Every structure is written in structure tokens, then in C-alpha cells.
Amino acid sequence: MNSQLRSVEPLEPLLSVRNLRLTFRYGFGGWFGNRRHVHAVDGVSFDVARGEVLGIVGESSSGKSSVAKSILNIHPPSSGQVVFDGEDLDTLSSHEWRDMRREIQYVFQDPLGALDPRMTVLDQVIEPLTIHSIGNTIERRRQAHDLLGAVGLMTESHGKYPHELSGGQRQRVVLARALILKPRLLICDEPVSALDVSIQAQVIQLLEELKKTFDLSIVFISHDLSLIRYFCDTMVVMYLGRIVESGSTAEIFANPRHPYTQALISAIPVAEPGLKHDVIALQGEPPNPFNPPTGCHFHPRCRLQETICRSVYPDLEPVDGSALRVACHVVTSRHQDQ
Amino acid sequence: MSTILDFIDLKVAFGPSQPLALPVVHGVDFSVEAGEIMGLVGESGSGKSVTCLAALNLAGPQAHISGKVRFDGKNLVTLPEREMSKLRGRELAMIFQDPMSSLNPVKTLRSQMFEAIKLNNPAFLNARRRALTAEAIRLLEEVGIPEPITRLSAYPHQLSGGMSQRAMIAMMLAGSPTLLIADEPTTALDVTIQAQILRLLRGLSDERGMAIILITHDLGVIAETCDRVAVMYCGRIVEIGDVASVFSSPAHPYTRGLLKSRPRLDQGDLQLTPIGGTVPSPYDLPSGCAFAPRCSKVSETCAEAVPPFNIADDRGVACFHPVEAAETDDAEGAAQ
Numbered sequence: 001m002n003s004q005l006r007s008v009e010p011l012e013p014l015l016s017v018r019n020l021r022l023t024f025r026y027g028f029g030g031w032f033g034n035r036r037h038v039h040a041v042d043g044v045s046f047d048v049a050r051g052e053v054l055g056i057v058g059e060s061s062s063g064k065s066s067v068a069k070s071i072l073n074i075h076p077p078s079s080g081q082v083v084f085d086g087e088d089l090d091t092l093s094s095h096e097w098r099d100m101r102r103e104i105q106y107v108f109q110d111p112l113g114a115l116d117p118r119m120t121v122l123d124q125v126i127e128p129l130t131i132h133s134i135g136n137t138i139e140r141r142r143q144a145h146d147l148l149g150a151v152g153l154m155t156e157s158h159g160k161y162p163h164e165l166s167g168g169q170r171q172r173v174v175l176a177r178a179l180i181l182k183p184r185l186l187i188c189d190e191p192v193s194a195l196d197v198s199i200q201a202q203v204i205q206l207l208e209e210l211k212k213t214f215d216l217s218i219v220f221i222s223h224d225l226s227l228i229r230y231f232c233d234t235m236v237v238m239y240l241g242r243i244v245e246s247g248s249t250a251e252i253f254a255n256p257r258h259p260y261t262q263a264l265i266s267a268i269p270v271a272e273p274g275l276k277h278d279v280i281a282l283q284g285e286p287p288n289p290f291n292p293p294t295g296c297h298f299h300p301r302c303r304l305q306e307t308i309c310r311s312v313y314p315d316l317e318p319v320d321g322s323a324l325r326v327a328c329h330v331v332t333s334r335h336q337d338q
Numbered sequence: 339m340s341t342i343l344d345f346i347d348l349k350v351a352f353g354p355s356q357p358l359a360l361p362v363v364h365g366v367d368f369s370v371e372a373g374e375i376m377g378l379v380g381e382s383g384s385g386k387s388v389t390c391l392a393a394l395n396l397a398g399p400q401a402h403i404s405g406k407v408r409f410d411g412k413n414l415v416t417l418p419e420r421e422m423s424k425l426r427g428r429e430l431a432m433i434f435q436d437p438m439s440s441l442n443p444v445k446t447l448r449s450q451m452f453e454a455i456k457l458n459n460p461a462f463l464n465a466r467r468r469a470l471t472a473e474a475i476r477l478l479e480e481v482g483i484p485e486p487i488t489r490l491s492a493y494p495h496q497l498s499g500g501m502s503q504r505a506m507i508a509m510m511l512a513g514s515p516t517l518l519i520a521d522e523p524t525t526a527l528d529v530t531i532q533a534q535i536l537r538l539l540r541g542l543s544d545e546r547g548m549a550i551i552l553i554t555h556d557l558g559v560i561a562e563t564c565d566r567v568a569v570m571y572c573g574r575i576v577e578i579g580d581v582a583s584v585f586s587s588p589a590h591p592y593t594r595g596l597l598k599s600r601p602r603l604d605q606g607d608l609q610l611t612p613i614g615g616t617v618p619s620p621y622d623l624p625s626g627c628a629f630a631p632r633c634s635k636v637s638e639t640c641a642e643a644v645p646p647f648n649i650a651d652d653r654g655v656a657c658f659h660p661v662e663a664a665e666t667d668d669a670e671g672a673a674q
Contacts, residue, residue: 012461147464166616196381197555199600201612223529226558230601230610234469267533273582281537282485282530285498 013047014072014217015104015185018287020044020080022063022070026290038290040066042241045316048185053211053218055249056230057225057264061289063241064221068187071107071219073097084185102132105178109190111170115162115177121148122158125176129266144180149207150213151176165267168199179214187219192227192269204231225268229253237261240289240297243316247324257319257326259304296329304330341408342517342549343393344369345428348405348415350385350392350573359402362620363389364573366405367647370517373547375540377564377581379554379596381617385573386553389576390519394430395422409517429517435522437502441494447505448474448490451512455603458513474552476543477508481538500531507538536563557600561585569593573626574644579653589653589660592629627658635659 024039041063050053056064070077070187082089108114125144151172192200223230228235236246245258256262263280282301287293293300298310316327319335348366353359363385370376378386391397393407401510407414434440451474455462479485481504524532543550560567568578577590588594595613624630630640639658647656
């Protein structure tokens with residue numbers, strides 16, 4: 001990539017996702033029944049500003065990871081546009097993609113699965129540099145050594161293999177491996193879910209430091225709302241492949257508008273026994289993505305549902321003239337009445 | 339209140355023979371009263387599950403158990419397997435983290451419910467299908483499964499995670515046990531479903547007077563569901579007490595560290611203070627207090643001896659330098 005030739009306006013978001021769709025086909029078709037489709041991601045749009053942390057939150061099968069994987073072309077999007085730093089990722093050739101992956105790195109939930117069991121810690125971190133032919137052997141070793149220090153792994157663990165490390169240390173190696181190429185965007189998919197509580201806090205604190213040191217923008221995927229609130233500047237709430245609410249984290253937590261967001265926030269157990277908070281109990285289970293409800297996907301569990309909710313899917317619309325956007329007929333009509 | 343289950347100096351070690359066995363639970367003392375939910379909280383490897391499995395004699399042939407677990411005048415540790423299997427399911431029940439792997443994938447919910455009812459409730463041993471169906475439906479309704487009649491024909495893969503956990507709870511209820519051990523029952527579930535299951539457990543405890551031991555790593559779950567809590571670290575209980583007092587004035591530095599290392603929903607701007615270091619391996623435990631290498635209040639005594647477990651006014655703590663109540667509100671700086 002040639003960064004000198006690109007003219008970039010400073011206010012332009014680093015990553016801009018427009019109307020992203022990801023559809024998986026299943027079934028065989030013909031004699032074996034109809035071939036059917038499941039919409040894992042169904043028209044999702046959001047921006048990640050430079051230096052910002054965007055949280056994607058939702059329950060299992062809401063499509064949070066699918067969004068991340070389509071951004072990186074691991075699952076090529078079925079339609080929609082992903083623009084990274086002014087460049088449309090859809091137009092990239094596979095050769096160009098290889099360069100682009102230096103800019104966008106992915107951190108997976110399970111660090112043991114993301115590391116090569118037969119490579120030492122230092123070699124794991126050197127490998128990306130070798131793949132992208134950066135520097136010579138000595139420089140690569142020095143860079144990897146420095147970065148491992150920055151993520152808090154001392155020299156004595158550099159010769160170890162992944163199985164000899166604890167969960168927290170493994171996740172540090174994964175972070176070092178992702179950061180060695182000096183990416184501008186880091187996509188973290190449930191980076192601490194597999195870790196113990198006391199180790200989670202260490203890794204989150206490390207992520208905060210690394211974000212400052214490396215001037216990163218981060219897409220942070222989690223089902224843990226307390227972490228999202230702590231770490232993210234803006235957030236989107238997903239339900240069955242669509243965004244139901246998006247806006248600044250502080251604003252959404254102070255005043256969640258969408259009934260699903262409200263229920264989600266109220267359902268989190270708070271470690272404060274005296275604190276009484278009303279849990280909005282949701283009826284039923286998250287729907288089956290293979291057979292989503294008509295209209296608004298959330299309506300069978302919603303306490304505000306009206307007739308229109310059963311037939312028409314609501315658009316994501318701004319409320320209160322702010323950056324907050326909600327996809328709910330009831331909330332937006334209430335807002336218009338005022 | 340009457341004591342249902344009483345753990346007295348329970349020790350568990352794993353290995354082919356007693357001298358070679360690796361100790362993982364180093365003497366656990368606590369009791370569970372009727373109608374209360376006792377929370378066991380700790381990180382992975384702290385021995386919370388092993389303690390409970392040992393009580394039910396489910397820890398496997400390699401486990402060497404000593405100490406006592408008193409239930410209904412009997413010591414469960416020395417109870418013969420024949421006697422034990424009569425208690426399991428009927429008096430003492432257990433549910434696990436992953437309901438999918440506890441259910442038989444090739445049998446319908448009906449046949450699994452019938453089996454549980456026949457085994458655990460002597461009244462239904464030779465019952466007819468109609469009576470069994472009625473009982474199965476009653477149990478499924480009690481745990482809040484919608485349309486229980488149609489659900490009976492479902493196979494486990496047709497049930498969602500929350501639904502399977504409810505089905506497991508229904509099977510457990512078939513024997514009307516006096517004690518339920520729930521081992522991370524909601525960890526595999528989404529938050530909205532977790533809230534439903536926890537409410538169900540709370541209801542069972544309140545309405546049936548069932549005692550519940552709830553094993554979890556989530557302090558939020560403890561705070562919202564449990565009456566009392568025992569915090570475990572490296573095979574020992576480090577702090578025990580009723581939930582309100584442990585959370586408002588944690589006495590053990592580990593408990594305090596755990597509470598500070600979780601972001602709080604109600605205090606978004608609060609800075610996280612993680613506990614440094616990692617949980618030591620059971621092969622390489624520090625000689626004195628197991629938490630000493632990670633502790634901010636560590637002194638020489640901590641490395642020399644294991645702190646005794648002091649119980650006063652229903653609060654117990656195993657620490658040479660417990661955090662005083664007044665100190666909790668002070669700045670963290672004093673401790674570091």
C-alpha cells in the first residue's frame with residue numbers, strides 16, 4: 001500500500017462498514033430438500049473512528065463474530081461495503097489482502113488454539129515478520145523481544161512452548177503476535193472470556209496500555225456488558241444479525257432505549273448485594289437464526305410489542321437528534337410524538 | 339435452621355496411591371443450612387468442584403478423601419457405595435455446567451424424564467405411563483418449560499441451552515432432594531437466560547426449603563443469588579460469611595482483589611486493580627499462605643505458616659493480616 005498517495009481527511013473514520021450482509025447456505029437442494037439460507041449478518045453499518053474502541057455486544061448467535069470475520073474477509077461478505085482508511089476492501093486482490101492484514105489484526109478467544117503448539121513464544125512472535133519479510137533475522141529477534149517485554153513477558157518465558165504458559169500469558173503472546181506488525185486496527189473477539197477473573201483484569205489493563213502505546217483503534221467483541229462499559233467508547237448491540245442500538249457507551253448505559261438493551265443491561269448480576277435493581281425478565285429464548293421471527297426479530301420476547309412489530313422490521317434511526325440510533329418502532333414513534 | 343450438610347476438614351488428593359497423591363483440597367470446613375443458597379466462588383483450580391464431587395463420592399477412583407462430610411447423621415466419606423447411590427439423586431442432587439453433555443443425545447426427553455422419575459422417586463417405581471407422563475409434565479411446568487407435552491418428544495439437540503438446563507433441573511427435582519449442588523449452572527448460558535435460571539433456583543430454595551450449593555466464578559451471580567459465600571483459593575476456604583458483609587467489607591486480600599478486578603456496571607469510571615501474578619500450580623504451592631506471592635499485605639509470617647481459619651460472628655477468614663473494615667474504604671495506596 002502506498003500511504004503517500006492517499007489523501008485522507010482527518011475526520012474520516014478508520015473503518016467504515018456499510019450495510020454488511022453475510023449469508024450462509026445450507027442444505028443440498030434438488031432431491032434433498034430446498035437449499036436454504038441463514039443470514040448471520042443482516043445489513044450492519046457502523047464506523048470505528050481513529051483511536052476509538054468500538055464494542056460489539058450480543059448473545060450467542062447474534063452475529064458478533066461473523067461481523068468481525070467478514071471485515072477481515074475470513075468469511076467474505078455476501079454484500080455491503082467495508083472501507084478501511086479510505087480503501088474499499090472489496091476491491092482488493094488476494095495479494096493486496098495480504099498487505100492489508102498487516103493493518104488489521106485479529107485476536108481470538110481461545111489463545112491456545114491460536115498459537116502453534118510446536119513453536120516457542122519468541123518464534124511465534126517472529127513468524128509474522130518473516131511472513132511479511134520485514135527486517136533481517138537479528139532485527140526480527142530484537143523487535144519480538146522488545147514487544148514481548150511490552151506485553152509483560154520476561155525473557156525466561158521466551159523459550160517456552162504454549163502448553164507451558166498459563167492462560168493469561170498465552171493471551172499476552174497472542175497480543176504480541178498481533179501487534180508485531182504494527183497494525184492500526186485490532187479486532188478482539190472475546191479476548192478475556194476464557195480467562196479467570198483476576199487474570200481478565202490484567203489483560204484488559206494491558207490492552208488499555210497497548211492501545212495508547214501503539215495508537216490502536218480496537219473493535220472489541222464481548223458478551224460481557226461490564227467489560228464493554230469499562231473499555232469501549234462506542235458500542236453496538238446486536239440481536240440475530242442486526243444492530244438494535246448503537247451510540248456512545250456512556251449514553252447507552254445511562255439510558256438504554258431499545259427494550260432488548262434494557263433487558264440485557266438489567267440482567268447482568270451486580271456484585272453488590274445491597275443494590276436492588278429491577279431485572280427485566282425476558283420471556284423465552286433467543287430465536288433460531290435458521291427460522292427468525294417475522295418483522296422485528298425481538299418481538300416475541302418484547303414487552304413493548306405492537307402490531308407493526310410483527311410484520312415490519314424497524315430501521316436503525318437516530319433518536320433525540322444525537323448519535324444514538326435505535327431500531328424499534330415503539331421507541332422511535334414515541335420520540336416523534338414528543 | 340437445621341444443618342443439612344457439614345464439611346469437616348475435608349481433604350482430597352489425586353493419585354494412584356495415598357503417598358503419591360497430589361493434594362488439591364487441603365481441609366475445607368463449612369456447612370449448609372436448610373433453605374439457604376451457599377455460594378462457592380474461586381478461580382479455576384481452586385478446588386470448588388472437587389470439594390463437592392468428593393462429598394457425593396463422584397471424584398473418581400484416583401481420589402483419596404479424608405475428613406468428614408456429615409449428612410443426616412451419616413459420614414458420606416466413609417459411606418459404602420451401595421448406601422451412597424441410594425442418597426444420590428434422591429437426597430443429594432447435582433447439576434453441571436454443560437447440560438447438553440449431561441443429557442443422552444439419542445433418547446427423547448420423555449424417556450430420560452421417566453428414567454429419572456422412576457429411579458429417584460420410589461412411588462413411581464412401577465407406575466404406569468400415564469402417571470409418569472403426568473409427573474414429568476408437572477416437573478417440567480415447575481421449572482418453566484413452555485408446552486411441556488410437546489417438549490417431551492424432543493431430543494436434546496432440539497432444546498436450547500437454557501431449556502436443557504431447565505430439563506436437568508426438572509429431572510433433579512424428581513427425587514425432591516434436600517440438597518442441590520449446582521456446578522456453574524449458568525456459565526454456558528446467555529445473560530438473559532442466566533437471569534431466568536438463577537431466579538428459578540432462588541425460587542426452589544425459597545419455596546421447597548431446598549439447600550443449594552452454587553459453584554461459580556462470577557461474583558455478580560453470588561451477590562444476586564446466594565445467602566452466604568465461601569471464597570476458595572488453592573484448595574482452601576480463605577473467607578466465609580454472609581454475602582452482604584463479605585461483599586461490603588471483604589477481610590481477605592484475595593476477596594478484596596477479586597472484587598476490585600471486575601469492572602462495575604454501576605461505577606463505570608472506576609479504575610480496575612488486577613491481582614498481579616497467577617494462581618500457583620498445585621504441584622508447586624508456596625509453603626505458607628498460597629496467596630502470599632500475589633498479596634499486597636504479605637509479611638514474613640505469611641511465607642512460613644498457613645494462616646489459621648478464624649471464625650467469629652459467622653464470618654471466617656484465613657489471613658494473618660486481614661483487611662480491617664475501616665481500611666476497605668480507604669485508598670488502595672495504604673495497602674500497596
